[in-house]
Amino acid sequence: MAKLSTPFAFLAGLVSYALGQAQEWGQCGGTGWTGATTCVTGTVCVVVNPYYSQCQPGTTTSAPSTTTTSSTTPSSTAGLNTLAKAAGKLYFGSATDNPELSDSAYVKILSNVKEFGQITPGNSMKWDATEPTRGTFTFTNGDVVANLAKANGQLLRGHNCVWHNQLPSWVSNGQFTAADLTSVIQNHCSTVVSHYKGQILRSYSWDVVNEPFNDDGTWRSDVFYNTLNSSYVSIALKAARAADPNAKLYINDYNIENSGAKATAMLNLVKQLIADGVPIDGVGFQSHFIVGSVPTSFQTVLEQFAALGLEVAITELDIRMTLPETDALLAQQAKDYESVVQACMNVEKCVGITIWDYTDKYSWVPSTFSGQGAALPWDSNLAIKPAYNGIVAALS
Numbered sequence: 001m002a003k004l005s006t007p008f009a010f011l012a013g014l015v016s017y018a019l020g021q022a023q024e025w026g027q028c029g030g031t032g033w034t035g036a037t038t039c040v041t042g043t044v045c046v047v048v049n050p051y052y053s054q055c056q057p058g059t060t061t062s063a064p065s066t067t068t069t070s071s072t073t074p075s076s077t078a079g080l081n082t083l084a085k086a087a088g089k090l091y092f093g094s095a096t097d098n099p100e101l102s103d104s105a106y107v108k109i110l111s112n113v114k115e116f117g118q119i120t121p122g123n124s125m126k127w128d129a130t131e132p133t134r135g136t137f138t139f140t141n142g143d144v145v146a147n148l149a150k151a152n153g154q155l156l157r158g159h160n161c162v163w164h165n166q167l168p169s170w171v172s173n174g175q176f177t178a179a180d181l182t183s184v185i186q187n188h189c190s191t192v193v194s195h196y197k198g199q200i201l202r203s204y205s206w207d208v209v210n211e212p213f214n215d216d217g218t219w220r221s222d223v224f225y226n227t228l229n230s231s232y233v234s235i236a237l238k239a240a241r242a243a244d245p246n247a248k249l250y251i252n253d254y255n256i257e258n259s260g261a262k263a264t265a266m267l268n269l270v271k272q273l274i275a276d277g278v279p280i281d282g283v284g285f286q287s288h289f290i291v292g293s294v295p296t297s298f299q300t301v302l303e304q305f306a307a308l309g310l311e312v313a314i315t316e317l318d319i320r321m322t323l324p325e326t327d328a329l330l331a332q333q334a335k336d337y338e339s340v341v342q343a344c345m346n347v348e349k350c351v352g353i354t355i356w357d358y359t360d361k362y363s364w365v366p367s368t369f370s371g372q373g374a375a376l377p378w379d380s381n382l383a384i385k386p387a388y389n390g391i392v393a394a395l396s
């Protein structure tokens with residue numbers, strides 16, 4: 001939303017409010033939308049997808065622009081997971097979340113093991129969902145996702161035990177002693193990981209620690225680091241190993257896909273954990289990228305971690321663009337998906353690729369990055385995009 005930084009702008013904002021106009025980057029239409037359908041001066045209502053129209057900078061007075069992309073024909077009908085497995089990978093997978101599981105057309109594609117051999121719950125195994133009050137665990141939504149994986153014969157990546165985000169306030173605001181927080185972490189990781197042990201086809205791996213570093217490679221300041229220093233990482237990993245000795249234990253982060261301070265910090269952490277005999281099996285590269293600027297040293301970084309004897313995985317891949325999507329952007333996105341997936345293909349210890357949901361209909365991107373979206377290989381009508389064929393090209 002545009003900032004109202006002057007008295008004039010403030011008055012203009014009041015006028016647009018009185019006229020019922022949506023602000024810049026605000027919603028102005030879409031299925032079920034009952035708010036303003038016109039935009040403030042200097043912006044125009046753009047149909048992003050059937051469910052969401054947005055006021056974007058522009059001055060046209062013609063009808064809202066729509067995406068005029070042609071439909072995509074799959075270059076292979078084998079399916080992404082089938083191709084990945086044929087190429088020696090364990091899976092090609094997708095994140096999902098409970099609200100969209102009431103969409104039967106969506107679930108049908110998610111459950112097609114030719115496309116997806118693995119699923120990750122996007123939210124329902126996080127701390128705020130599983131232990132909202134101390135010592136009281138709720139697995140209802142997580143179980144829905146785990147049971148879907150089981151019914152479909154798909155692997156599950158557990159996500160996650162310890163993260164600075166989506167914490168209940170009793171954790172984030174807790175005034176813990178080091179001993180108390182150690183016990184809190186142990187109880188949480190142990191209970192959640194052991195709950196899913198054996199309940200499902202195979203709890204393949206767990207993101208035990210998520211996003212421990214800032215982008216400059218320093219430790220993220222949160223209740224865990226501030227109370228326990230970096231020792232919280234080994235506390236969580238040891239609790240997870242004891243809870244499910246068969247699950248692969250991961251540390252997962254973003255912006256470690258290119259060489260730099262953050263990737264180096266992660267490498268050094270993992271080396272130290274190995275030297276200390278702490279259980280660690282893999283590093284997850286979230287891979288939330290932008291069209292036209294995917295990392296150039298991804299394969300090199302993957303190889304550096306693999307050289308430590310670890311497995312690596314692409315855990316949350318999406319490649320967003322500034323909307324509206326155009327044929328040129330979709331073509332570039334296809335190349336970008338191909339090069340990212342190719343990096344995993346070129347590294348034997350890269351076990352699999354997970355996209356962060358498969359359709360633009362349910363992507364986290366538009367609500368987080370104003371004016372951006374269309375980040376996934378299926379569009380908001382559940383039709384494949386050129387990105388799908390980019391993935392096929394790398395997997396084939």
Ligand code: G3I
Nearest residue numbers: 097122123159165166210211254286288316356363364368
């Ligand atoms: O559950 C509440 C609901 O009660 C409330 O009515 C609604 C109103 O906004 O919010 C709901 O919570 C939302 C939650 O997703 C569940 O839908 C939060 O607002 C929203 O912020 C949250 O977003 C999730 C985000 O993590 C939080 O950081 C995304 O869905 C999820 O895809 C995203 O996933 C993360 C990975 O875990 C870690 N890596 C980055 C990735 C993308 O941000």
